[in-house]
Amino acid sequence: MxxxxxxxxxxxxxxxxxxxxxxxxxxxxxxxxxSLIGGGGSISYGLAVRVAFVALVTAAFSVFxxxxxxxxxxxxxxxxxxxxxxxxxxxxxxxxxxxxxxxxLAMAVACLASFVGSVVPLxxxxxxxxxxxxxxxxxxxxLAVLGAALGRTLSASAWRWxxxxxxxGIAVTWIGVWLHIT
Numbered sequence: 488m489x490x491x492x493x494x495x496x497x498x499x500x501x502x503x504x505x506x507x508x509x510x511x512x513x514x515x516x517x518x519x520x521x522s523l524i525g526g527g528g529s530i531s532y533g534l535a536v537r538v539a540f541v542a543l544v545t546a547a548f549s550v551f552x553x554x555x556x557x558x559x560x561x562x563x564x565x566x567x568x569x570x571x572x573x574x575x576x577x578x579x580x581x582x583x584x585x586x587x588x589x590x591x592l593a594m595a596v597a598c599l600a601s602f603v604g605s606v607v608p609l610x611x612x613x614x615x616x617x618x619x620x621x622x623x624x625x626x627x628x629x630l631a632v633l634g635a636a637l638g639r640t641l642s643a644s645a646w647r648w649x650x651x652x653x654x655x656g657i658a659v660t661w662i663g664v665w666l667h668i669t
Contacts, residue, residue, distance in 0.1 A: 499589070500596040501640075503554070507546050507597035508633055509652075511604025512626045513659050514542040519609060519622050520663030529616035535609035539602045546601035551594040558586035604629065627656035 518538050519530060562577040569577075577583065608629065612622035634652025638645035 500593060503550050503593040503597035504600050505633070505637065506550060507600025507602075508604040509630070510546050510597070511539065511542045511601035511606075512608070512630050512633075512656065514538060514545075514601070515605045515608050516623065516626045516656055516659045517663040517666070518668050519612065519626075520660045521665075521667030523612070523619045523622060524660075524664045529619045530609050530612035530622060532610070532613045535606055535613050538609055539606035542605040543598045543602040546597040547594050550597035551590055554593045555587065555590035558590055559583070562586060623660055627653055627660065630656040 515538060518541075523530070562582055566577045608622045608625035611625055612619050615621055631649045631653035634648035634650070635645040637643075637652075638648030641648075
């Protein structure tokens with residue numbers, strides 16, 4: 488793969504990648520915070536994988552449905568603007584199959600990113616049960632780093648994005664403690 492093709496792939500999958508990572512990290516924070524802070528417990532390997540699997544499944548469903556619905560709506564709108572006789576004609580052509588393929592790619596990227604975003608901090612907590620708070624620090628830190636990267640990518644304030652994403656992680660952690668899901 489050339490650098491240009493990698494950039495092209497990244498630009499086509501930026502949304503599902505960011506959505507998946509954010510979703511996985513927030514799932515980890517929400518589901519682990521109550522147990523780690525409220526009860527002082529630790530994360531098991533089984534819980535880490537189960538939470539990551541839930542993150543993967545929810546990302547798959549939400550990303551595929553929303554991405555495919557948007558792509559199909561664009562094809563239906565284009566059919567209407569071109570005054571094609573049959574409603575949704577473009578959606579039934581090669582363009583419709585291309586939309587399906589791109590939505591499946593978006594889903595796969597979001598699934599993998601969500602799984603990784605969730606399992607990495609949780610496995611760190613399982614590996615180091617005496618340092619279970621590390622899960623929260625890693626997840627909030629990863630959100631902050633993701634925010635900084637987004638800020639740089641979007642030619643915005645990396646610092647502002649970093650702080651806002653970190654604060655979002657802290658807020659979700661507080662919600663997880665309040666809900667105390669274990």
